Amino acid sequence: MLSWDIAVNRAINNAVPKVYKVLREHPYIEELAKRLREAKLEVLNNLEKYVEETLQSVKNNGGNAYYVHDEKEAQEIVGKIVGKGKIVVMGKSMVAYELGIRKYLESLGNEVWETDLGEFLIQQANEPPSHIIAPAIHMTKESVGKLLKEKLGGVDENSKVEDMVAVVRKFLRDKFVKADVGITGANAIAADTGSVLLVENEGNIRFTTVAPQIHIAIAGVEKILPTLADAMIEPLVQSAYAGLYPPTYVNLTSGPSSTADIEHNRVRPAHGPKEFHLILVDNGRVKANKDNVLREALLCIRCGRCHFHCPIYRAIGNIWGDPPYSGPMGAMWSYIVKGDTKPAMYCAHSGNCKEVCPMRINIPRVLEHIKNLGLHSQGKDKLDYK
């Protein structure tokens, strides 16, 4: 059996029953998912307005906010904030991967570390991520042991998973303490307060958002929700449908650190970062939002559940889609951010993905639309009947 088959079957058998269990034990999650879909649609229906409101809210908190159209603009702004010769810790941002931020910062002469365990492993292996929330899912524990033996030492192919994690923990703790800049994504952003919500289990995001003096959050515009109350729902729904409920940590950041302990007058900074920057990213999203079928893809909350129910992902996995986007959601997102229609061609309309999607996205229908666009683009006209 190929190592991919072994790894993905283990992951499916671990993840799928866990989500069912979470949904059974916490029936309110499905209600929250419905509410989240409605709130996300409200933003997509009025995207320009909510982008403006979000940028202003971040500034009201003493933060800096930017809107970028593409990879180049995103890299320039991050490059200006970070500079050269710095230590940067990254807290698992798929949008940062989409925009090539790590490699760009390295090219400027910075030391950049992925701090999510899965991201750290693929950074060490120099491989692309294979799942939206479990980027090293293509690695078996044996291959992880072998990689860590070569890169860090102290463990090998036969070590326990706990010992492998401990080796990375020890290595990265030093980086967190020394880091100048922390870069994260965002699970949700509240337009009315400019707050960024991040859900995680490892504690690496908490470190990344608090330990360095500068925190940069990079996120697609589709992550905006109308209010902080709406945004607070997202981490609950996302982690539940990922089968990781309750999440170990939910991080909320509204601008640089602050205190009101003297005369109840709120001043910034306090112990955490002195600077907070939010970079809102278009990179194909605004165009997709104008297409009624493609718009549905922007509702995706990146729980990664569709991957584990998809027969194509199980068969070809980490080579299906443009990194970091894989699986059914990745076939949609490969088109949105890269204009690549090829991954969509592999949809066999099995339909499992639409059944398990918390946002009720009819993914096969979106992919059918992308197939049609691909088959008729680049001078390929409609085939005529006599």
Added chain:
Amino acid sequence: MYHVNNLSEIGKILVDNLNRYYMPFPVDKKVCSGWAKDLHRGGDTIIYTSCMYQIEPAVGMFLKFLPSISSFKVLMPLARLVKPSKSQLDRAYKILNNIVEALEKSGIKPGYLYEEEPYSGAILLEMGFLEEFGEYAKKIVSLFREKGVKKIITVDPHTHNALTRYQEFVKHDLEIVNYLELVNYTKKVEGEFTIHDSCLYSRFLGLREKYRGLIEKSGIKLVEDEMITGKDTSSCCGGPLGPVDLKVSEKIAENRAKDLEKLSKRLLVVCPICYVTLSPHFKGEIMDIAEVIF
């Protein structure tokens, strides 16, 4: 393992064939209609096979040639040589006659268009040729109108799905119904089977409980597992990916067959594509429900 075929070129082949034959592949229409003996020609209610059960066993031959074609013309001489074997046709014909018999036992005597029956266009829809599918749908709706057809009884999921999608492209008042909605089981059966659901019936067309109900009433005990035969977990057979990338299609079929073998060595299917796709990989007996409970 990840090499997508030249889909535009395949599209040209399909459209050319549909223009010539009302079929995606050049097929002797007698192969399609040879099963029917006593059905009246046409009428307002017809059974509609779209030649799926009849021709599907031969489609694999076309798929093997697709990656290497540079022009659809190269394929045409080869295509004429490809037709189902006698035993494959006997099986298909028996299935269709069993379905008609079950319909008749429910008081329905459908007509049939014989060699004038067109293909549904399902392959265009499923490959993403939406515009071409829409145009083809208009032609087929006109053809049904000319023949005075009002009610169409489909017998496989791909055809049923394609016909229910026609309304997105052309206004019509044809009634589309699947045979599973009209029949009861006609044979008592004992023993255990597992089941491979049709993706389209199960997750798109709301017929999953229909055929499961018939199977269970017939006396069959279905061996199920939430991770293998659940509505969210039962996987595709891989068949629809055949024209896109045969290797990936076969890998999916291999995975699916391995899962199903864990439950039983006797497998029921409800779709002619699933039967053909899973057969080389499933170590055991595969049967269409229309071979078993009618």
